[in-house]
Amino acid sequence: xxxxxxxxxxxxxxxxxxxxxxxxxxxxxxxxxxxxxxxxxxxxxxxxxxxxxxxxxxxxxxxxxxxxxxxxxxxxxxxxxxxxxxxxxxxxxxxxxxxxxxxxxxxxxxxxxxxxxxxxxxxxxxxxxxxxxxxxxxxxxxxxxxxxxxxxxxxxxxxxxxxxxxxxxxxxxxxxxxxxxxxxxxxxxxxxxxxxxxxxxxxxxxxxxxxxxxxxxxxxxxxxxxxxxxxxxxxxxxxxxxxxxxxxxxxxxxxxxx
Numbered sequence: 472x473x474x475x476x477x478x479x480x481x482x483x484x485x486x487x488x489x490x491x492x493x494x495x496x497x498x499x500x501x502x503x504x505x506x507x508x509x510x511x512x513x514x515x516x517x518x519x520x521x522x523x524x525x526x527x528x529x530x531x532x533x534x535x536x537x538x539x540x541x542x543x544x545x546x547x548x549x550x551x552x553x554x555x556x557x558x559x560x561x562x563x564x565x566x567x568x569x570x571x572x573x574x575x576x577x578x579x580x581x582x583x584x585x586x587x588x589x590x591x592x593x594x595x596x597x598x599x600x601x602x603x604x605x606x607x608x609x610x611x612x613x614x615x616x617x618x619x620x621x622x623x624x625x626x627x628x629x630x631x632x633x634x635x636x637x638x639x640x641x642x643x644x645x646x647x648x649x650x651x652x653x654x655x656x657x658x659x660x661x662x663x664x665x666x667x668x669x670x671x672x673x674x675x676x677x678x679x680x681x682x683x684x685x686x687x688x689x690x691x692x693x694x695x696x697x698x699x700x701x702x703x704x705x706x707x708x709x710x711x712x713x714x715x716x717x718x719x720x721x722x723x724x725x726x727x728x729x
Contacts, residue, residue: 478536479546479598481605484529492545493529493586494518500588505625507702519586526560527552530609532589532602546590547602553613554581565621568697569651569708579616582609587620587681599684610713617649618711621697622682623704629659629696631677632705636696638674639682641666645691645710653695659705661696685709689716 484490497519501507513519532547550564554575557563563571563583574581584606589598610618624632640661644650653659675683693708 478534479601480531480533480535481601482531482533484531488541489531489545490524490529491518492542493531493548493550494520494524495542496545496548496590497586497588499590501586501702504591505703507704508700521564523552523561523564524550526556527564527585530602530605532593532598532605534593546593547598548586548588549584549602549606550586551606551609552583552585553615554583557583565619565708567654568621568657568699568706569653569693571619571651573649573651574617574619574710577617580614581617581619582613582615584618584620587622616713618713619651620709621706622679622685622709623699623702623706624677624679624682624696625704627698627700627703627705629698629705633663634669634674635677636661636705636707637664637666638669638671638678639692639707640694641669643686643690643692645693649691649710649712651693651708651710653693653697653708657698657700659696659698661692661694661707682707682709685711 484493495518498509498513498517501519502509502513507519509519527550530549530551531545533544534546535544537544537546552563554577563575564585565571565583589602609615624635626632629636636659688711690709690711693710697706699706
């Protein structure tokens with residue numbers, strides 16, 4: 472499908488209506504498509520929201536040609552929180568799933584990524600690329616040293632994805648100084664089979680595209696997966712040290728659009 476780049480805009484949310492539009496898209500993707508649980512208030516408003524939203528910045532992909540409800544113009548979102556902001560406010564969202572003390576105590580600026588999604592009609596191409604371009608500008612502007620966030624397998628059962636989790640453990644485990652660990656209350660072991668028994672092709676087929684994209688950018692995973700029954704997912708914590716990224720992707724994230 473050919474897409475007109477001039478049709479889209481990427482920017483941070485500037486108003487309550489912008490944030491509401493992001494929450495509407497999140498409801499469509501996470502609740503209606505993926506089966507996440509929702510409160511009665513969320514069902515009534517068709518908005519996926521939580522107490523962290525006021526503390527995050529919201530990066531938006533906007534379809535300027537979308538008709539109908541103005542809330543439907545937002546077709547891609549990322550939630551962003553810098554470590555300096557987390558320390559002054561509510562803290563990191565991911566701390567509910569992982570012990571993030573190793574990241575919280577770094578002397579470099581960190582950035583938590585979350586609630587990433589793109590509407591179904593804009594997936595698999597330009598939309599995500601444009602969001603990542605916007606993210607790259609943000610990383611450069613704020614001198615981010617480490618990016619991280621939980622990313623999901625779309626099932627709350629670790630058993631069918633055991634080979635994918637084992638592949639992440641054996642081949643993409645974060646170095647000790649960045650290796651956060653899933654909390655015990657919903658911990659799922661990733662090291663469930665020896666490395667030489669993994670069919671890497673099958674493991675990658677089981678791995679969501681967003682996780683594979685982070686790995687291509689030089690990302691690592693924390694120790695242990697976290698079973699999130701509310702969101703019907705198995706989560707892994709992706710961590711990216713921007714100083715250790717390959718030159719190709721460091722250039723991608725660091726460049727400024729003219």
